[in-house]
Amino acid sequence: MSAITLSKLSFTYGTYYKPVFKDVTATIDTDWKLGLIGRNGRGKTTLLKLIHGSLSPDSGEITKSVKTEIFPYDYNCAYTNTLDILKENIGGFRSMESTMTTLLSSEDEKSMMEYARIQAEYEALGGYTVETDIHKEIAMLGLDASLLKRDFDTLSGGEQTKLLILALFLRPNHFILLDEPTNHLDIEGKRILAEYLAKKKGFIVITHDRKFLDTTVNHIIAINKSNITIEKGNYTSWHHNKTLYEAFELRTKTNLEKETEKLEDSSKDKRHWSGKIEGAKNPYKTHNRGTGARSARLMKSAKMLERRMEKHLEAKRRLLQNYETVQDFDIDQDDVDAQNLITLKNISFGYDKKMILSDINMKINKGDAIWLKGKNGSGKTTLIKIITGEIQNFKGERTVTDDLILAESKQLPIWQFGQIKEHLNESDIDADRFKELLKRFDLPDELYERPIESFSSGEQKKIDIARALSTKNHLLILDEPLNYMDIQFRGQLEKAMIDYKPTVVFVEHDEWFGEAVGSKVFEI
Numbered sequence: 328m329s330a331i332t333l334s335k336l337s338f339t340y341g342t343y344y345k346p347v348f349k350d351v352t353a354t355i356d357t358d359w360k361l362g363l364i365g366r367n368g369r370g371k372t373t374l375l376k377l378i379h380g381s382l383s384p385d386s387g388e389i390t391k392s393v394k395t396e397i398f399p400y401d402y403n404c405a406y407t408n409t410l411d412i413l414k415e416n417i418g419g420f421r422s423m424e425s426t427m428t429t430l431l432s433s434e435d436e437k438s439m440m441e442y443a444r445i446q447a448e449y450e451a452l453g454g455y456t457v458e459t460d461i462h463k464e465i466a467m468l469g470l471d472a473s474l475l476k477r478d479f480d481t482l483s484g485g486e487q488t489k490l491l492i493l494a495l496f497l498r499p500n501h502f503i504l505l506d507e508p509t510n511h512l513d514i515e516g517k518r519i520l521a522e523y524l525a526k527k528k529g530f531i532v533i534t535h536d537r538k539f540l541d542t543t544v545n546h547i548i549a550i551n552k553s554n555i556t557i558e559k560g561n562y563t564s565w566h567h568n569k570t571l572y573e574a575f576e577l578r579t580k581t582n583l584e585k586e587t588e589k590l591e592d593s594s595k596d597k598r599h600w601s602g603k604i605e606g607a608k609n610p611y612k613t614h615n616r617g618t619g620a621r622s623a624r625l626m627k628s629a630k631m632l633e634r635r636m637e638k639h640l641e642a643k644r645r646l647l648q649n650y651e652t653v654q655d656f657d658i659d660q661d662d663v664d665a666q667n668l669i670t671l672k673n674i675s676f677g678y679d680k681k682m683i684l685s686d687i688n689m690k691i692n693k694g695d696a697i698w699l700k701g702k703n704g705s706g707k708t709t710l711i712k713i714i715t716g717e718i719q720n721f722k723g724e725r726t727v728t729d730d731l732i733l734a735e736s737k738q739l740p741i742w743q744f745g746q747i748k749e750h751l752n753e754s755d756i757d758a759d760r761f762k763e764l765l766k767r768f769d770l771p772d773e774l775y776e777r778p779i780e781s782f783s784s785g786e787q788k789k790i791d792i793a794r795a796l797s798t799k800n801h802l803l804i805l806d807e808p809l810n811y812m813d814i815q816f817r818g819q820l821e822k823a824m825i826d827y828k829p830t831v832v833f834v835e836h837d838e839w840f841g842e843a844v845g846s847k848v849f850e851i
Contacts, residue, residue, distance in 0.1 A: 329357040330355060330356055331354070331357060331389065331390070331393070331395075331502065332353075332354050332389070332391075333351050333353045333378075333387070333389055334387050334388050335350045335351070335352055335387040336348055336350070336384050336386075336387035336388070336389065337385050337386045338370075338377060338385050347370040347373050348374070348555075351387070351554075355548075355557070357529050359529070359545060359546045360524070360529075360532075360543060360545045360546065361530070361531045361532070361545075361547070361548050362533075362534065362544035362562060363375070363531050363532065363548045363550070364533075364535070364548070364565075364814060366651070366813045366816075367770075367783055367785030367786050368771075368783050368786050371533045371550060372533065374555075375397060376397070378391075378531075379395045379504055380395070393501060394500065394502070395501065395503070395504055396495045396501050396502075396504065397504040397505075397506065398495060398506060399506065400495075402479075402491055402494075406421055407478045407479060408475075408476070408479070409475050409476070409477055409478065409479045410475040410476070412479045413490060413494050414458070416494040417461075417497045417498055418452045423448070423449050424454075427445055427449070430442040452499075457497070460497055461493070461497065464496070467526065468493060468520070470486065470490070474486060474490070483703055483704050484703065488508060488511075488512065489516070489519075489520060489523075492505065492523075496527055502529050503527075504530070504531050505532040505533065505534075507533050507534060508532065508534070509534050509836075510811065511807070512703070514838055515702060516702075516836075517536060517538075517836060520539075521538070521539045521542040521543045524543045525542055535811075535814050535817060537814060537837075538837075540561055541561045541562050541563050543561075544561055545559065545561070546558065546560070547562060547565040549565065551649035552650075552651065553648040554649065556649075562814075577646075587636050591632075591636060652769075653769075653815045654767040654819070655767075655826075656763075656768075656796075656823055657826075658796060658803070658824070658829045659827075660800060660803065660827070660830065661800065661801055665693070665731075666692055666693050667690060668691045668693060668801065668830065669689075669725070669726065670690050670691075670725070670726040671687055671688060671689040671713065671714070671723065671725055672688055672724040672725075673686055673687075674686070674687040674713060674721055674722070674725065675687070675721065675722040675723055676720075676721040676722070683706040684721075684851070686723075687723070687851075689710075691714070694828060694830055695831075695847055696828070696830075696831050696844055696845050696847065697831070697832045697833070697845065697848075698833060698844070698845030698848045698849070699833065699849050699851065700841070700851070701850055705851040706851055707834045708738065708806055710851065711804055711834065714804065714832060731801055731802060732799055733800055733803075734795045734796070734799070735804040735805075735806070736794070736795040736804070736805050736806065737791070737806050738807050740788060740791035741791060742787075742790060743787065744778065744779055744780050745778060746775070746778060746779070747774060747779065747790065748775055750794075755799075756797040756798045757797045757799075760796075760797045761794065761797040764796060765790070765793055767819070768789045768792075768819070769815070769816075770789055783811070784811040787811075788808075789812070792808055792820075801830065802831070803829050803830065803833075805831060805833040805834070805835075807835060807836070808833060820840075821840055824843075825843065
């Protein structure tokens, strides 16, 4: 079996002395398709970097029988054409072709020998079939082959993501590490990528999209509170098993507590009677053997019960170590008298002669939860900027009720640098509510002592959502709130939206969340 083995792996972030992994041991079959899950800040990206070798463990070792490649990666090279960039990133084929062309023009013996050497390597690596392979993979990803003729920089972010992943899977004998490849992909893009990966093997993917995991993987790596576990199955089977196991541990804990209480009462009784018997002995008699023996037996029995109690307590301490406490939170939104908050009539907008939105008509009423849907590049974020008033040079009419207050969480967090406490001092948000939300989002107090730029992407996004939810508002705007967010938080936000029914407009490519939360769908 070809495998990647982690042996007693430990790692600490040196700058902040934050332990991430301690004595982790695991074996990964390189034919598996693994989904890596865990709460934000648990070290998912760190684990991929350790496996890849771009980070080194403090102790322990990682052994690999295959090479690894990681996404995202730097694709920069001397070429700009998409096909050339792909061929170069797959195996350096484009530069090999260029070198061979130069050597052929020389025609001297030394050049011909070098040409023959490079040609043999080119053929052995699959250079003569690489374009055919690329076209096959492009078809599997639902992309148009005409993209290969364009400059790579002119492609959309989703198109670039799919093509760069394609290049990794065309590298022979490599194990692929994918870090959040679904971010910013639209719903259709996620579906196509999931179906593509389902046909592959030999990869780990970090994603918090539950449907994507169920389609794609056959094993789950979970970074838990106290350890790392690997389990066969997809997200749904893993979550089902985890729930059953936690319920079993909870029952076991309850039974141990009850039995420990009985043992404690029995031990107290035996010690009490032992003391009474000892005290009742006649100090003037020369023979008290029977009384002393009874006292000793009761004392011995009490000590045995106490030892059993200690074993019960030790067993209890081992239970529920990985239990995730997911706390509910409320969405406190101010009331507004008006029923209709914002009306957009015949809105059109574009730039550089490119029309992005055309004849948009939309009403946002109190109590609406409007799910903005559309493919990447369809103008969802642009429409949000028109709703919030950030873009004003549009054609058409935008009517807003008097004194309407909006709170917004954008794709990129507003606070990206500096200390949280500095931003709190400079803002008008409810600081107490903000701090309480961070606790409920499972963010540690130590974050207040670290610069925001040192946080994970998920931690930064949670901070931004807490900022928006702590701001007085009548209308909440959320642009892709679940990017980088762990599965537990997705459930928290989903439940809060359903329970408190705020007036909200949101863009989200997580179908699970959108279908649960949205009361209206506005598709562009």
